[in-house]
């Protein structure tokens with residue numbers, strides 16, 4: 352799993368893949384950058 356952060360509004364989302372789009376500010380998926388790789392299952 353990884354943590355993705357929206358560069359537009361700072362919203363974070365956990366997931367294996369890049370989120371589709373930001374639920375908070377409606378930014379496209381390109382706005383998400385991976386900020387952390389989590390090793391927990």
Ligand SMILES: [Zn+2]
Nearest residue numbers: 357360373376
């Ligand atoms: Zn956002």
